[in-house]
Amino acid sequence: MTAGSAGVELVGDERVMAGPYRVAHAAAWCVGRVTAAAGELLRERGTDPGPVSVDVRHAAEAFRSERHLRVDGAFPGEMWAPLSGDYRAADGWVRLHCNYPHHEAAVRTALGDDVAGEVATLPAAVVVAAVLAAGGAAAALRSPGDWRAHPQGAAVAAEPLVSVERIGDGPARPLPRADRPLAGVRVLELTHVIAGPVCGRTLAAHGADVLHVGAAHLPAVPAAVIDTGFGKRTCHLDLRSPEGRSALSGLLADADVMVQSFRPDSLPGKGFGSNDLPPGKILVSLSAYGHSGPWRTRRGFDSLVQLATGIAHRDGVDQPVPLPAQALDHGTGWLAAYGVLTALRRRAAAGGTWHVRVSLARTAHWLDRLGRVESAEHGKPVDAYLSQMDSPFGTVRHVRFPGTLPGSPPRWDHGPRTPGGDPPAWW
Incomplete structure (x- = not known):
């Protein structure tokens, strides 16, 4: 039992996940920061939050929630396509990401x-250069030292872990009294696997009205869609069409927050960048390799960023060694949610239009700097952290939401819903 940051009590031993990186500690820290921030917002809305605590093992398993997912007792499809994986090159290793047909x-x-x-x-x-030129996604294995010396590694290291920047004016918007931290807060989520959807799932658990906006023509990984869909509604809009962009503009006009994981410069090209925000909105931008530097527009996913940043490198081991969870994705999603809570509190007090920025590569940099603790898998059953919920897909077994907030226990009001099954409208 240890004391965490921001007055959060961390309960349990962090050495429950295999490997040298402090993944369980990072998970508990992220959950703790979000839960504490939700508690402060709840206090400002007139409800005593009570003492905040985090079960370290629970947080760690939430960071690999997709592994525990079952629908009617079975895993709902593979997370990885057959061609995705690590490949030995002439002078090292490469990882190819082929989960989407176009990749x-x-x-x-x-x-x-x-x-x-x-x-x-x-x-x-x-x-890597050939795959990227063809429109795909790939990364070569580097050592941590090589990454630090790389121009992109240097650019990422200079960025904040969570950037919360006031980018425009807007009136103060105090939130009314409520018994949930994010009651009445509307969140548009334009994201895909996994970090962005984790952010939306986290905000939904604290009471936000989250509407995920996808498109029928875009590919998806069904298991990831189900796992990150708790507490949200989901609609389809085609942003290639004027009608789709007009509908999104209408939703944004009545939203508080827009979370997006398009590659940098992609969404602004559709008229929804930071310079296009109506006053008083909060934009959240998630990227793979950071928001500055030569790779800022490069396609990336957790498994690729692990190789590129040296997280998957081990001295004396002649192959990539992945983390015991997709911690860069999950951690970045939780950090984005923390940024939203921070921006909402600042907007309530001082007004403004805000931009929250996080990236998988910056989360990797933070994880690397946490140091090392040799750990092994805990081996004990995780049943205490699992629950079931009905959904259109069937009975879904899932990891319950972590973090203890006695004044308003976080919860999802419903299970994952069929993609595109809801109208593009606010309740």
Whole structure:
């Protein structure tokens, strides 16, 4: 039992996940910061939050919630496509991300049908460059030292872990008395796996009205959609069309927060960038490799960022070693939620238009700087952290939301819903 930051009590031993990185501690710290911030907002809304605490093991398992997901007793599809994985190159290792059909097509365009055979003949940097040029997603394994010396590594290290920046004027918007931290707060979520949806799922558990905006033509990973869909409604809009953009503008006019994980410069091209925000809104931007530097627009996913930043590197081990959870994704999602709570409190007191920015690479930098603790898998059953909920998909087993806030226990009001099954409107 240890004391955490911001007056949060962390309960339990952090050495419950295999590997040297302090993943369980990072999970508990993120959950603690969000829960404490939710408690302060609740206090400002007239409800005593009570003492905040975090069960470290519970937080750690929430950071790999997708592993515990079951629908009617079975796992609802694979998280990884067959072609996704680590490949030995002529001078090191490369990871290819092929979970979406267009990314798999890009890999085959760049490398042909014998992907492993072609990669083995080429330097890792050549493989990555070819895949990226074809519109795919890939990363080469680096050591932490090599990443720190890289221009992108230096750019990321100079960025805040969570940037909460006032970018415009707007009236103060005090929140009325309520018994939940985010009651009455409307959140538009334009995101895909996993960090952005985790942010929306977290805000929903503290009472926000979260509307996920997807599109029928975009691919998705069903298991991830179900796992991160708790507490949200979900609609489809085609932002390629004037009608879709007009509908999104109408939703944004009545929203408090918009969370987006489009690649940098993509959403502004559709008229929804930080310079396009109506006064008083809060924009949250999540990226893979940071918001500055030469890679700011590069496609990336948790598994790729682990290799690129050296997180997957181990001295004396001739292959990438992944973290025991997709902690960069989950951590970044929780940090984004913390940024939203911070921006809401600042807007309530001083007004303004706000931009929250986080990235997987900056979360990796933070995790690296937490130090090392040799750990092994705890091995004890996690049943105490699991629950069930009905949904259109069936009975969903899931990890309960972590973090203790006695004055308003976080909860999801309903299970995941069918993608696109709700109207593009606020309740």
